[in-house]
Amino acid sequence: MNLDRRLSSALHALLHLARRPGPVTSEELGRCLNANPVVVRRTMAGLREAGLVRAEKGRGGGWSVARDLSTVTVRDVHAALGGPSVFAVGVRSRVPGCLVEQAVNGALDVALREAEALLLARLEQVTLAELAEDLERRVLARGLHTQTIRASE
């Protein structure tokens, strides 16, 4: 199935915002993310409602970070997007009357829940500030070779 790339896009956008002094427009973000500006706005809307970013209309407007990124985890971003289901697989029915169904679901559900819990726990351990630091290290490493600090494209 088509993978949901909203979390990846949102993180990408946040790191870009963190590197820029002023607001960044959806158009610019769209170019960075290789995505449509309207899709960018749609995705960022969740982050705005969660208070992670700010949006300003009109000339000179755009998106900017609204919180200290050391207090925001990747899980927070996932939650801001509505906490969409992480898995592409699932059980056939949630309230089965069939005993076979119950036996199967019992086993699958436990495994799926464990894996989801682990994933969310891992995402909670990573702050956006850490991601930003990681990014800066990569920029420096590349800069030593190319003398250009252009990580936007």
Place this chain on the structure above:
Amino acid sequence: MNLDRRLSSALHALLHLARRPGPVTSEELGRCLNANPVVVRRTMAGLREAGLVRAEKGRGGGWSVARDLSTVTVRDVHAALGGPSVFAVGVRSRVPGCLVEQAVNGALDVALREAEALLLARLEQVTLAELAEDLERRVLARGLHTQTIRASE
């Protein structure tokens, strides 16, 4: 996203087959699984190619288990189905030239891989024989109340 229920269906079908002496037709399985017979055949085709079940054509034909279920794990069934992606989320691109992309993917990829590994490890720990035993316990437990051993619907 729409969840992939093939693993759940395949397990369900295998447990039904294990409880029946002779072959079971796709029609019957479809009734048990609440699924279309053609879809049943399509799903079971993977299990047949993996040697987990046998299919016999013609009158009196149908599906039957081809291996000792104590040697088959849920992970084997998942693999027999082609090992479809377990996740609905993913990173934006696999070979990114963008440093921001790399930083984001680095964090997400690790977490996703860990969760997938845990899930597959869990599925590997569960044999179909164990699921079948679990099912029989449920049948007995219900049988005490209703005196009917009909777990098929």
Place this chain on the structure above:
DNA sequence: GATTCATGTAACTCCATCTATTACATTACG
């Protein structure tokens, strides 16, 4: 105030994937 530039959002299309259905070929049994 008019213009311009930005977000906000609805409505629609495009695309991929699972599922359902139809149709027909193939094969085995009586």
Place this chain on the structure above:
DNA sequence: CGTAATGTAATAGATGGAGTTACATGAATC
């Protein structure tokens, strides 16, 4: 041969992310 089953292709339906168009709203600049 006729019936009953699998095997499989082709097509449609449903869902959901992403792309696109269109328009309303709001803010800065002239």
